[in-house]
Amino acid sequence: MKLFNNRLGAVVIALSTALLVSACGSQAANDTTQAAAEGGKVQIKVYAQHFDEDTKGPFDYAVEELKKEMPDVEIVLDSAVQDGYQKLKTYAATGNMPDIYFTDWTTLQTFAKSKNVELLDDYSATTDYKNNLNTGVESRLIAPDGHVYAFPDTGIEFQLLYYNKTIFDEVGIDTPIKTYDELIAASTKLKEAGYLPLSIFAKEKWITNAFYNGLVTREDSQGLGALDEPGVTALPEAFVTAAEQMKNLQTAGLFDANATNTNYDQASSLFYQGKAAMFVNGQWEIYSSTEKLGDQVDWMYWPAKDEATFEQAKSSINGAGAPGGYAVSPGSKNKETAVEVAAFIAKKSAEYRYTKLGSPIVTPKVDKEIAGDVPAMMQRVADELLPNATQYAKALSSTEIQNAMNDNTQNMLVDGFTQEDFIGNLNRTLEKQNQ
Numbered sequence: 001m002k003l004f005n006n007r008l009g010a011v012v013i014a015l016s017t018a019l020l021v022s023a024c025g026s027q028a029a030n031d032t033t034q035a036a037a038e039g040g041k042v043q044i045k046v047y048a049q050h051f052d053e054d055t056k057g058p059f060d061y062a063v064e065e066l067k068k069e070m071p072d073v074e075i076v077l078d079s080a081v082q083d084g085y086q087k088l089k090t091y092a093a094t095g096n097m098p099d100i101y102f103t104d105w106t107t108l109q110t111f112a113k114s115k116n117v118e119l120l121d122d123y124s125a126t127t128d129y130k131n132n133l134n135t136g137v138e139s140r141l142i143a144p145d146g147h148v149y150a151f152p153d154t155g156i157e158f159q160l161l162y163y164n165k166t167i168f169d170e171v172g173i174d175t176p177i178k179t180y181d182e183l184i185a186a187s188t189k190l191k192e193a194g195y196l197p198l199s200i201f202a203k204e205k206w207i208t209n210a211f212y213n214g215l216v217t218r219e220d221s222q223g224l225g226a227l228d229e230p231g232v233t234a235l236p237e238a239f240v241t242a243a244e245q246m247k248n249l250q251t252a253g254l255f256d257a258n259a260t261n262t263n264y265d266q267a268s269s270l271f272y273q274g275k276a277a278m279f280v281n282g283q284w285e286i287y288s289s290t291e292k293l294g295d296q297v298d299w300m301y302w303p304a305k306d307e308a309t310f311e312q313a314k315s316s317i318n319g320a321g322a323p324g325g326y327a328v329s330p331g332s333k334n335k336e337t338a339v340e341v342a343a344f345i346a347k348k349s350a351e352y353r354y355t356k357l358g359s360p361i362v363t364p365k366v367d368k369e370i371a372g373d374v375p376a377m378m379q380r381v382a383d384e385l386l387p388n389a390t391q392y393a394k395a396l397s398s399t400e401i402q403n404a405m406n407d408n409t410q411n412m413l414v415d416g417f418t419q420e421d422f423i424g425n426l427n428r429t430l431e432k433q434n435q
Contacts (some may be wrong), residue, residue, distance in 0.1 A: 012031035030117060041074040042334050044341050047088060047101035048326075049081040053291065054284040057154065058265040064126040066341065073341060082264045084406075097329040100345070104206075108149045110401050116336060118328040120148040125343035132347075132364045139321030141362050144397050150327035151346035153353065153363040156392050157282050158319025159260040160208040160299040162289055167195060167277040176300050176311040180215075180245050183303045187254045190277045194387035199276035201267035202259040202413050205406035211280055212409045214318040217393050218304035221316035225394020227401050233431040234422055241305065246412050259413045282319075284379060287357060290375040296368035299377055317391045322395035325363075342380050358388065404429040 044307050049055040063075050075342040078098055081087045085107045091097050097116060111117040117388040120126045126148050133141065140152040168175060171193045173186045187197040202208050209224075217223045219238030226236065235243070249255070255269075256262060271279035272292035279285070289297045304310040328335060339362060350362035358374030360382050374382070396402050 004129040007406070011153060024219050041072050042337055043074045043076055044100060044332075044334065044338055045076045045078055046093070046096040046326075046341075046345070047078045048345075050077060051082070053287045054357070054377070058349035058352040059211045059345070060264060061352040061356070065348045066344055067353075069344060070337075070341065071219055072216040072402050073337065075341075077349065081141065082204060084206060088222075095331075097331055099332040099334065100326055100342045102324075102326055103150070104187055104299055104324040105143070105395060105397075108309045108323060108327060109397075111261050111327070111426075112147075115330060117149050118339065120150070120223065120328070120339060123336075123339050125151075125340050125417055129343055134363060136215075137321060137363045140323060140325070143323045144395075149323060150325040150361045152323070152325035153349035153394070154284075154325075154359075154365050155347045156319055156321040157284065157361060158315075158317045158392070159207075159280060159282050160285070161214075162279045162281065162285060162299050162320075163299055163301065164271070164274060164277050164296055165272065165292065165298055166296045167175060167404070171195070176184045178301075178307050180249070180303050183254070184249065186277075187249070191253050195255055196256055196270060196276040197254045198278040198280065199262075199267040199270040200255055200256070200259050200280050200413075201262050201264040202410055203261055203263045205410045207280065208413060209406050210282075212246050212405075212412070213259040214280075214302040215245050216301055217316045217318050218242075218309055218313045221313065221391040221393065223318065223320065223393025224396040224402075224405060225320060227405075227430065227434075228394070228397050230434055240419075243412070243419045246409070247422070250413055255413050257415075260410055263413075272275065283378075285362065286375050287380070290377060295376065297377070299380070304398055305388045315385070315388045316386075316406055317389050317392045320364055320395035321394045332403075352366070358382075359402045366411045398433055400433050401426075401429055 012189075048059050050059055056217040059077075066073060066075065073390070080102060085103050086108065088101055088103060089110070092111060093099075103111075108117055127139065129151055134155060137155045141148055141154060143149055167190070169372070171189050171307075173189055177186060178185050190197040200207055200211065214221045216238055219241055220226055220236065226232070227239075241332045263337060267276075268279065268281075268288065270276040271289070279289070286299070301314040304313055326346045328338045328342050332338045346362050350364050351366050351368060353359040354362050355368050355370055357368050358372055358378055378386070404426055407420045412419075412422055
């Protein structure tokens with residue numbers, strides 16, 4: 001009898017689970033139907049990036065498309081601050097989370113532990129999203145632990161070095177710059193001519209981390225992800241070399257002395273106004289730089305220790321397929337609707353990026369044609385970089401190692417902080433985490 005009861009219980013649980021999943025799929029419709037019956041709309045607060053053409057255009061387009069698909073839903077935008085998601089973390093700490101929020105893998109890991117992100121595995125919207133992915137971008141949706149925490153719109157993004165061709169010609173700097181020594185020599189020439197060699201918004205730690213990772217990928221195409229391996233209790237040689245290079249570049253004056261107090265708006269303005277000769281940012285920067293500088297701007301590959309290494313490693317991409325995108329708060333009063341909306345916004349945002357901006361770097365498949373003009377730099381990415389990509393860097397999953405890397409790469413831009421300090425601090429973290 002006990003065995004029978006256990007089997008019967010298992011059947012009941014299975015049936016209940018199936019009914020629950022089915023109910024979740026229809027709850028979004030119930031939310032909007034009830035709102036319509038009451039003469040109102042379901043308000044969904046969305047914390048999203050909305051500060052330039054690469055962010056405003058896709059989001060606004062998605063919201064307009066949502067009005068046609070779900071007219072009983074009203075989007076309330078909370079524009080994200082470029083602060084490394086600190087404002088979002090404050091929302092989480094104070095119990096003031098929006099219904100939907102855009103964030104990265106590091107923050108999602110933190111929110112998973114604090115129960116501030118909805119697990120999306122069993123939603124029908126997630127199943128639909130999985131079935132419509134472009135090839136090779138699974139890591140943008142499915143986390144290393146097998147779960148889904150957010151709906152991504154972009155594909156595997158990466159960082160580039162941008163430069164002002166007019167300034168380079170004026171100062172007499174040959175391109176492409178292939179080696180780290182050539183970059184130091186260029187930095188010296190630019191300073192002597194009265195230019196800031198490279199502008200960087202190092203108030204945000206992720207960008208100094210990305211710069212360092214660009215140097216690492218010249219020696220190890222896995223990038224920072226190599227530090228997740230069990231038994232890596234000290235920085236491998238590639239990371240030591242990159243640390244020495246980054247510090248030497250700082251000593252040579254590549255970066256502004258006030259870089260760690262400089263935000264994106266300030267750093268990008270220096271580049272757009274022709275005061276800085278180079279700029280570092282993701283490939284999404286192509287649109288803003290093209291708008292501001294036209295054909296004066298182009299991008300270059302990350303330099304290496306010598307030309308042979310440069311040629312061998314230039315198609316190793318400084319970017320990793322980490323999960324991220326539009327996530328949902330478990331505390332949302334209209335959670336099921338929020339999940340449907342998050343997936344829809346991500347999908348339509350990708351559609352805009354592909355059709356209007358001409359970007360091939362999107363997660364979901366788009367069945368529409370490119371309608372807008374493709375910037376020359378993006379066409380280079382599509383024709384030259386992506387087809388020849390040998391490997392993308394691997395994502396770093398350990399939040400402890402990630403945090404240590406963020407702090408210490410930022411400190412590398414500060415006088416008095418040495419590569420020995422960097423190496424010692426990271427080694428202590430690695431020994432603690434990977435034993």
